[in-house]
Amino acid sequence: xxxxxxxxxxxYREGRFGFALLIVIAFIVIGGPxxxxxxxxxxxxxxxxxxxxxxxxxxxxLGRDVLSRVLAGGRDVVLLPVAGILGAFxxxxxxxxxxxxxxxxxxxxxxAVVNVALSVPALLVVLILVGVGKDSPAVIVTAIALVYAPxxxxxxxxxxxxAGRSEYVDVARLRxxxxxxxxxxxxxxxxxxxxxxxxxxxxxxxxxxxxTLDFLGVGxxxxxxxxxxMIADGEQIVVLQPLTLVGPAVALMLLALAFNLLSGxxxxxxxxxxx
Amino acid sequence: xxxxxxxxxxxxxxxxxTLLVLSAVVYFASRLLPANPARAALGKTASAAxxxxxxxxxGLDHSALAxxxxxxxxxxxGNWGTSLLSQSPVVQLAxxxxxxxxxxxxxxxxVGSLIAIPLGxxxxxxxxxxxxxxxxxxxxxxxxxxxxxxxVALLVIFAVELRWLPVTSGAIESTGYGNPLLAYVLPAASLxxxxxxxxxxxxxxxxxxxxxxxxxxxxxxRGIAPRRVALRYIIPAVAGRVVNVFTLTLAALFxxxxxxxTVFGYPGVGQLLVTSIGNNDSPVVExxxxxxxxxxxxxxxxxxxxVIALNPRxxxxxxx
Numbered sequence: 001x002x003x004x005x006x007x008x009x010x011x012y013r014e015g016r017f018g019f020a021l022l023i024v025i026a027f028i029v030i031g032g033p034x035x036x037x038x039x040x041x042x043x044x045x046x047x048x049x050x051x052x053x054x055x056x057x058x059x060x061x062l063g064r065d066v067l068s069r070v071l072a073g074g075r076d077v078v079l080l081p082v083a084g085i086l087g088a089f090x091x092x093x094x095x096x097x098x099x100x101x102x103x104x105x106x107x108x109x110x111x112a113v114v115n116v117a118l119s120v121p122a123l124l125v126v127l128i129l130v131g132v133g134k135d136s137p138a139v140i141v142t143a144i145a146l147v148y149a150p151x152x153x154x155x156x157x158x159x160x161x162x163a164g165r166s167e168y169v170d171v172a173r174l175r176x177x178x179x180x181x182x183x184x185x186x187x188x189x190x191x192x193x194x195x196x197x198x199x200x201x202x203x204x205x206x207x208x209x210x211x212t213l214d215f216l217g218v219g220x221x222x223x224x225x226x227x228x229x230m231i232a233d234g235e236q237i238v239v240l241q242p243l244t245l246v247g248p249a250v251a252l253m254l255l256a257l258a259f260n261l262l263s264g265x266x267x268x269x270x271x272x273x274x275x
Numbered sequence: 276x277x278x279x280x281x282x283x284x285x286x287x288x289x290x291x292x293t294l295l296v297l298s299a300v301v302y303f304a305s306r307l308l309p310a311n312p313a314r315a316a317l318g319k320t321a322s323a324a325x326x327x328x329x330x331x332x333x334g335l336d337h338s339a340l341a342x343x344x345x346x347x348x349x350x351x352x353g354n355w356g357t358s359l360l361s362q363s364p365v366v367q368l369a370x371x372x373x374x375x376x377x378x379x380x381x382x383x384x385x386v387g388s389l390i391a392i393p394l395g396x397x398x399x400x401x402x403x404x405x406x407x408x409x410x411x412x413x414x415x416x417x418x419x420x421x422x423x424x425x426x427v428a429l430l431v432i433f434a435v436e437l438r439w440l441p442v443t444s445g446a447i448e449s450t451g452y453g454n455p456l457l458a459y460v461l462p463a464a465s466l467x468x469x470x471x472x473x474x475x476x477x478x479x480x481x482x483x484x485x486x487x488x489x490x491x492x493x494x495x496x497r498g499i500a501p502r503r504v505a506l507r508y509i510i511p512a513v514a515g516r517v518v519n520v521f522t523l524t525l526a527a528l529f530x531x532x533x534x535x536x537t538v539f540g541y542p543g544v545g546q547l548l549v550t551s552i553g554n555n556d557s558p559v560v561e562x563x564x565x566x567x568x569x570x571x572x573x574x575x576x577x578x579x580x581x582v583i584a585l586n587p588r589x590x591x592x593x594x595x
Contacts, residue, residue: 119293120300121571123530128304128564131552208421212530215423216537216549231427235538238431245431249424260419 008269009262015269018261025255029078032071040064040072040225048241060230060244061237070247073225076214077255080137081206084144088202091145092153093195097188099153100160111157117150126209131218140210140219147209148202155198159191166190193270200266204259211252227252283580290576297568298350302343305557350565356558360551365562369544373566376536376543380528382459383466383535387524390467391474398475399482411479418472422531426465426538433461443540462539469531470524477520522578529571 009015037054038044043063050058057066099110126143133139163169172181213219214228222229227248234245349356355365398410417425443458533545540546548563 116289116293116296119290119572119575120297121526121529121568123533124297124564124568124571125300127533127548127552128301128560131560132304132557211421212423212534215421216534216552218549218552228423231423235427235430239435242431245427249427253420253424256419256421257416260415264415 008272009265012265012268014261015265018258018265021254021258022262025074025078025258028071028251029074032074036065036068036071038065038068040069041223048237050241051243057243057247058241060233060241066244066247069225069230070227070251073227073230073248074251074255076220076224076226077211077228077252078207080140081144081210082203084141085148085199085202085206087141087145088148088152089195089199092149092151093156096153096156097160097191100157101164103161103164107157107161110153114150114153114157118154122147123209123212126213127218130213134221140213144206144209148206152198152202155194156191159194163190197263197267197270200259200263204256204263207259208256279583282583286576286579286583290572293572294569297572298347298565299343301561301564301568302346303339305561306339306342355562358551358559359556360554360559365558368559369547369562369566372542372544372547375541376532376545379459379462379466379536379541379543380532382463383470383528383531384524386463386467387470387474391471392478394471395475395478396482399479399484402479402483407479410475414472414475417468422465422469422534423538425468426462426535429461429465429468430538458541462535462541465535465538466528466531469535470527473523473527474520477523519582522575522582525571525574525578529567 010019033040037056041064044065045052045055045059045063047059047061047063049055052058055065055067057070060066060069095110096114099107126147129143129146130140133143210219211226211228211231214224214226215232217229217232220226220229222233230248231245231252234242234248238245353366357364358368361368394410394414398407398414401407532543533548535541536543536545537549544563544567548560548567551557551559551563
């Protein structure tokens with residue numbers, strides 16, 4: 001079921017482009033620290049110098065190599081949000097699946113709770129949680145999971161409810177299959193398409209949210225090479241050494257573009273499959 | 276009529292309940308997350324006696340639940356505490372900024388609408404044309420950018436490089452130098468750009484749907500000039516969807532306001548919130564979050580009620 005979906009995504013131009021970008025970004029995030037010429041924390045050059053052979057993107061205000069910092073910063077930008085979204089899926093997806101399929105009054109209570117959770121503004125909740133808990137990774141992951149879980153829960157619950165009413169589930173029930181078996185073998189595969197799209201969309205939002213938090217000074221703290229933080233610092237010295245701002249900004253925009261294109265292509269692929 | 280009132284009441288109660296949930300999240304986060312909230316608030320140099328006084332004053336020696344009820348009681352009676360940094364009452368710090376933030380949000384919304392509505396209409400009325408493709412691609416590109424990138428880009432281009440506009444809004448207020456009106460341009464423009472994608476998308480979809488409706492084709496076939504068709508048939512239908520768009524952009528506005536105020540040093544509630552977080556000034560943080568959250572929830576409620584009032588179908592059954 002996954003490979004045909006992937007093939008369809010790649011058949012669209014936006015899917016191919018997004019996938020290619022994603023490969024590049026993945027390379028930077030995973031392999032970045034290994035191919036970086038210098039340590040992201042070490043002062044290896046004259047501060048605020050322009051591009052040179054030793055420092056392809058120049059140095060920042062403390063003399064650290066900008067290229068190395070951009071290559072190293074990908075991890076901070078991507079890993080925590082993705083972990084948070086996985087947590088959101090565990091929390092929201094599993095409960096949504098069970099509640100949507102089961103139905104009844106517990107489902108109504110669940111829906112009410114999810115709706116209330118959804119009307120609480122997300123950024124404020126994250127700001128207060130991370131602002132008070134500071135930059136502990138556990139707090140950040142938990143905050144992201146809590147904020148995105150309700151949205152995911154609602155989508156998964158809707159899909160599970162629709163799947164639960166379909167004919168193949170009735171047939172499975174008539175065959176005498178147990179509830180767990182039905183949930184896993186009949187409901188889950190058909191919910192997976194919608195879930196995949198929501199995963200992509202949520203990851204996109206979470207990555208940008210964390211970058212925003214870092215930029216505001218609420219998330220990662222110096223000397224972390226997180227791109228959001230680098231952009232905030234680079235803004236101060238943009239006249240002297242614009243690459244300290246442009247480097248991480250371009251990296252972040254490529255990342256956002258990759259995620260967005262893939263989410264869009266995935267959405268189209270799932271929609272067309274269901275027709 | 277009774278049904279409508281009952282619907283209004285139900286939505287309002289849910290809104291109040293949501294506010295309580297938000298206030299609880301704020302309080303319990305402040306209370307439970309830091310290892311030692313009193314220490315975190317007062318800093319390393321405070322004496323043990325000061326810490327103890329703080330604990331008693333804030334009700335931290337009671338259980339979390341009792342503390343929450345005490346805090347809630349303070350909040351509802353207007354006692355919002357004092358800033359730990361400046362020792363002035365929180366209300367005094369925050370309320371003047373509320374007006375500024377509201378002004379910025381309104382300006383941003385207007386700028387965003389001025390850009391998004393014409394673009395969305397052009398793209399939708401000529402759906403799938405090359406113009407539509409160009410506009411839609413531009414919108415997708417803009418939507419992919421995080422808000423702070425847009426704001427910083429505008430700042431760097433217009434304030435730093437071209438020097439057309441001031442870099443910081445706050446400096447004009449405090450020094451009295453420079454044209455105060457200019458201070459609003461970049462923040463409003465940034466905020467506007469942040470909300471353009473969502474609005475434009477909605478306008479485009481509506482415009483393309485309505486353009487295909489039969490009564491529009493009938494009007495064109497009858498020989499009515501295209502501009503009159505647009506004015507009297509398409510635009511009124513689009514206007515009905517505007518409230519829906521408003522609700523969606525509200526969330527983006529609230530997030531955007533915090534970021535834009537920080538980038539431009541704009542003296543609003545969002546900037547106060549961010550700097551107070553950095554200073555561990557918990558009374559101010561709590562107040563700002565509750566204030567902004569209240570605004571968000573109330574505005575959502577208002578939009579909800581407005582939609583119900585507008586749409587007779589919703590009034591009857593409560594659902595579409």
